[in-house]
Amino acid sequence: MSETTALGLSARTGAVMVGFTVIFTAVMAYTYEATKTQIAASASEEKMKLLTEVLPASAYDNALLDDYVQLGPTGELGLDDGGRIYRARKAGQPVALLIESVAPDGYSGRIELIVAVRADGSLSGVRAVAHRETPGLGDYIDPKKDKNKKSPWITQFGELKAADIPGCKVKKDGGQITYHTGATISARAVTNAVARAARYATEHQDRLFAAKSGGPL
Incomplete structure (x- = not known):
C-alpha cells in the first residue's frame, strides 16, 4: 500500500470516528434530556403523594x-x-x-x-x-x-x-x-x-x- 493510499485510508477512518462520536454524543444528550425530564416528573409526583399523606x-x-x-x-x-x-x-x-x-x-x-x-x-x-x-x-x-x-x-x-x-x-x-x-x-x-x-x-x-x-x- 502506498503512503498516499495509507494516508487517505487513515483520514477516512478518522472522519468516520469523528462522525460516530458526534452522532453518539447527540443521541446521549437527547436521551439525557428526555430521561432528566421524566425523572424530574416522577420525583415531583412522589413528593406530592407524600405531602398529600400529611395534608x-x-x-x-x-x-x-x-x-x-x-x-x-x-x-x-x-x-x-x-x-x-x-x-x-x-x-x-x-x-x-x-x-x-x-x-x-x-x-x-x-x-x-x-x-x-x-x-x-x-x-x-x-x-x-x-x-x-x-x-x-x-x-x-x-x-x-x-x-x-x-x-x-x-x-x-x-x-x-x-x-x-x-x-x-x-x-x-x-x-x-x-x-x-x-x-x-x-x-x-x-x-x-x-x-x-x-x-x-x-x-x-x-x-x-x-x-x-x-x-x-
Missing part, C-alpha cells in the same frame, strides 16, 4: 411544590445541610407549613420526617421519609411497615391540637404518645422531632409565609 389536597389551592422556603443548616429541625418548608394556602390565606425535619437520635441513626403544621398550630400529619430503624422492631414509625394497618402508630400525631404540643412526648416521658414496648428510642426520637418542628412553625410562621418563594428565610 389533604382539598385543604389548599396553591401550587405546593412551587411555594416553598429554602432553609440553610437549621439545628432546631435537625437539618445539617438545610431543607425545605412548603407553604399551603387557600384563597391566598395561610393554611399549613409542611416542614422537612430530621430526628438525629433514632436507634439506628437519622430519621427524616415531613411534618405538617396547620396555621392554628395543630398538626395535620407526620410521615417518616427515610430511616434505618430495626426491621420488625423500631420500623413501625413508617406506616408502610407498621403491622397495624388500620391505625398506624404515626397517625396519632394528626390528632394533636396546638395546646398538645408542649406535652408532645411519649408516655414513658410523661406525654400522650404511645409506643411499642421494647422500641421506645425510635418513637421518642420521632416524637421529640415533631414537637420541635411544631414549635418552629409557630414561632416563625409569619416570616415563613411572607418569605419570597424559593428564597431563604
Whole structure:
C-alpha cells in the first residue's frame, strides 16, 4: 500500500470516528434530556403523594411544590445541610407549613420526617421519609411497615391540637404518645422531632409565609 493510499485510508477512518462520536454524543444528550425530564416528573409526583399523606389536597389551592422556603443548616429541625418548608394556602390565606425535619437520635441513626403544621398550630400529619430503624422492631414509625394497618402508630400525631404540643412526648416521658414496648428510642426520637418542628412553625410562621418563594428565610 502506498503512503498516499495509507494516508487517505487513515483520514477516512478518522472522519468516520469523528462522525460516530458526534452522532453518539447527540443521541446521549437527547436521551439525557428526555430521561432528566421524566425523572424530574416522577420525583415531583412522589413528593406530592407524600405531602398529600400529611395534608389533604382539598385543604389548599396553591401550587405546593412551587411555594416553598429554602432553609440553610437549621439545628432546631435537625437539618445539617438545610431543607425545605412548603407553604399551603387557600384563597391566598395561610393554611399549613409542611416542614422537612430530621430526628438525629433514632436507634439506628437519622430519621427524616415531613411534618405538617396547620396555621392554628395543630398538626395535620407526620410521615417518616427515610430511616434505618430495626426491621420488625423500631420500623413501625413508617406506616408502610407498621403491622397495624388500620391505625398506624404515626397517625396519632394528626390528632394533636396546638395546646398538645408542649406535652408532645411519649408516655414513658410523661406525654400522650404511645409506643411499642421494647422500641421506645425510635418513637421518642420521632416524637421529640415533631414537637420541635411544631414549635418552629409557630414561632416563625409569619416570616415563613411572607418569605419570597424559593428564597431563604
